[in-house]
Amino acid sequence: MSSKKLRLVANLIRGAQVDVALNQLRFANKKAVEPIAKLLKSAIASAKNDFELDEHNLMVKEIRIDEGGMLKRWTPKAHGSATPIRKRLSHINITLGELKASGITAAKKKEVEAPISLEEMVKEGEKAAKSNVKGKAEKPASAKATAGKEGAGKKGFVNKMFQRKSGNG
Numbered sequence: 001m002s003s004k005k006l007r008l009v010a011n012l013i014r015g016a017q018v019d020v021a022l023n024q025l026r027f028a029n030k031k032a033v034e035p036i037a038k039l040l041k042s043a044i045a046s047a048k049n050d051f052e053l054d055e056h057n058l059m060v061k062e063i064r065i066d067e068g069g070m071l072k073r074w075t076p077k078a079h080g081s082a083t084p085i086r087k088r089l090s091h092i093n094i095t096l097g098e099l100k101a102s103g104i105t106a107a108k109k110k111e112v113e114a115p116i117s118l119e120e121m122v123k124e125g126e127k128a129a130k131s132n133v134k135g136k137a138e139k140p141a142s143a144k145a146t147a148g149k150e151g152a153g154k155k156g157f158v159n160k161m162f163q164r165k166s167g168n169g
Helices: 003-013 018-027 033-051 118-134 141-147 157-166
Strands: 058-076 082-098
Touching: 003 018, 003 033, 003 058, 003 082, 018 033, 018 058, 033 058, 033 082
Parallel strands: none
Antiparallel strands: 058 082
16 A cells, blocks of 8 residues: 555554554544554554553554555556556554553563474384384274265375376276
8 A cells, every 4th residue: 555545544643542543543434544453453462462561551652654665567558558557565663652651671581492302202203103003003083084984085086086187097
C-alpha cells in the first residue's frame, strides 16, 4: 500500500493511548487501517510478553511510514501503447512508550532447554530398537487403520489416477 494512504491513518493514532488508538482505528473507514491495527496489536503483545508491561499504561510514542520498493507493471492502452502501473510498498515502524514509567528497560530472558547431543539421540534410538525386538512385533497403528478402508491399497491416489499414462498397470 502506498505510504500516502498509510500516513492518513497513522496521523490519527500518533501520540494516543493504545486503547484510544485501537478504537480510532476500529471506526476509521480506510483500507490502511487493517495493516496498522495488526501491527499495533503485535506491538502490544510483544510489550506484554517480552517486557511484562501493562497494556493500559502504553501509548503510541512514534509511528513512522517510510516508502518501500515499487512493483512496476504495465497495462495496455489505445493504439497498442502501454501505461505504467506503480504498485507502491511501504515500511511501518511503531514505537510504544509508557504513560507512567515502570522502570523496566530490558526484556525478560527466555529459558532455553539444553541442547541434546547427537550421541544421546543415537543411544535412545538403540534402546527403543532393542525393546521392540524383545517384545512382540506389531504393525503400526496407521497400517491397521488403512487396511480396512476401501480404496486404500499400496498404490497412492496419484498413481491410480495416472497409471494408464505411465504404463504401470
